[in-house]
Amino acid sequence: MWEHERLVVRTGKRSGVTTMVALHSTAAGPAVGGCRMKPYARITDAVEDVLRLSKAMTLKCEAAGIPHGGAKSVIVADRELTPELRRAVLLDHADLINEFGGAYLSGPDVGTGPDDMAVLRELTPHAYCLPEEQGGTGSSSGPTARGVLAALKAAARHTFGTSDLTGRKVVVSGFGSVGELIARGLEGANVVVSDVDGSRRTDEFGWVEPGEAYRTRADVLVPAAVGGVLSPEVVRDLDVRLVVGPANNQLTDDGVAALLEERGIVWVPDHVASAGGVIYTLAREDDGDDHETALKRVDRIEATVEKLLRTSRHDLPIGM
Numbered sequence: 444m445w446e447h448e449r450l451v452v453r454t455g456k457r458s459g460v461t462t463m464v465a466l467h468s469t470a471a472g473p474a475v476g477g478c479r480m481k482p483y484a485r486i487t488d489a490v491e492d493v494l495r496l497s498k499a500m501t502l503k504c505e506a507a508g509i510p511h512g513g514a515k516s517v518i519v520a521d522r523e524l525t526p527e528l529r530r531a532v533l534l535d536h537a538d539l540i541n542e543f544g545g546a547y548l549s550g551p552d553v554g555t556g557p558d559d560m561a562v563l564r565e566l567t568p569h570a571y572c573l574p575e576e577q578g579g580t581g582s583s584s585g586p587t588a589r590g591v592l593a594a595l596k597a598a599a600r601h602t603f604g605t606s607d608l609t610g611r612k613v614v615v616s617g618f619g620s621v622g623e624l625i626a627r628g629l630e631g632a633n634v635v636v637s638d639v640d641g642s643r644r645t646d647e648f649g650w651v652e653p654g655e656a657y658r659t660r661a662d663v664l665v666p667a668a669v670g671g672v673l674s675p676e677v678v679r680d681l682d683v684r685l686v687v688g689p690a691n692n693q694l695t696d697d698g699v700a701a702l703l704e705e706r707g708i709v710w711v712p713d714h715v716a717s718a719g720g721v722i723y724t725l726a727r728e729d730d731g732d733d734h735e736t737a738l739k740r741v742d743r744i745e746a747t748v749e750k751l752l753r754t755s756r757h758d759l760p761i762g763m
């Protein structure tokens with residue numbers, strides 16, 4: 444069923460590169476969502492991605508109590524982007540954002556960062572998270588990681604009877620900007636990390652090869668890389684009691700939530716666990732909150748998760 448308000452795909456006049464915006468919903472307010480830049484095997488894969496991610500943003504805003512709807516944009520990086528071409532693509536994308544007249548507010552996502560937002564801002568006011576020296580709040584990875592740790596606290600209390608993870612084995616799959624901060628925040632835990640990029644390996648934490656991360660016996664699994672990682676086959680082999688992480692759209696389809704539940708694995712939906720970044724950014728940039736006040740808003744994810752797990756069907760005895 445088609446449930447999006449708008450999907451616009453454009454080939455940029457400066458760059459010749461395809462970029463797109465999916466507006467899922469503006470029912471609650473202007474739609475927010477990051478701008479993802481990556482290669483896709485087929486253009487239809489990019490369309491599928493932008494549609495799924497934009498819907499997840501609506502769910503994320505709703506769960507976080509933010510008066511915004513969900514959207515997302517994708518830049519199809521189907522060729523090498525020299526600095527000049529990257530700039531041209533971003534300016535083209537800014538034109539596309541302007542076509543939405545403020546109904547779509549963009550920020551960084553996988554493949555883009557605060558410097559890219561500054562380029563967008565040259566042509567559109569609807570870009571968030573500019574570098575701090577340019578008056579923005581910069582990368583949202585810190586608040587996102589903080590939100591995941593808040594979710595983990597509530598989920599651990601629910602699953603293990605205590606939020607203290609001392610001695611518990613935690614696998615963090617995706618040792619990128621958010622994954623690294625989560626790993627560092629897991630004080631006392633036996634943290635094992637994994638990444639397709641072998642250069643990310645460090646003596647600071649244990650290491651597991653990416654192919655093994657989802658089969659490793661542990662207490663907690665933190666998906667912090669890409670989406671679509673929890674398929675029926677993967678869930679069958681999971682050997683953990685709790686899954687909570689920032690990766691967007693972790694399930695290959697909604698039915699996988701029931702499979703997790705059947706296996707007695709507590710799963711915190713990613714749209715709840717990963718909301719720290721958007722909560723913090725809007726608190727600072729729209730509401731004018733100071734840093735500490737905005738972080739307190741992020742910390743409320745703990746209470747949200749506590750309530751969710753108390754009332755959801757996931758509230759079942761652990762069967763492992």
Ligand SMILES: NC(=O)c1ccc[n+]([C@@H]2O[C@H](COP(=O)([O-])OP(=O)(O)OC[C@H]3O[C@@H](n4cnc5c(N)ncnc54)[C@H](O)[C@@H]3O)[C@@H](O)[C@H]2O)c1
Nearest residue numbers: 583584587617618619620621638639640668689690691720
């Ligand atoms: N950064 C944020 O504020 C934010 C907010 C909400 C959600 N998220 C989501 O969290 C996830 C991580 O975001 P990030 O900003 O840390 O991204 P990132 O690009 O900094 O890190 C992702 C890491 O995952 C690794 N990776 C990619 N594919 C992998 C695989 N199959 N197995 C293991 N590792 C793999 C990459 O090499 C990289 O080191 C993404 O799914 C993102 O959409 C991020």
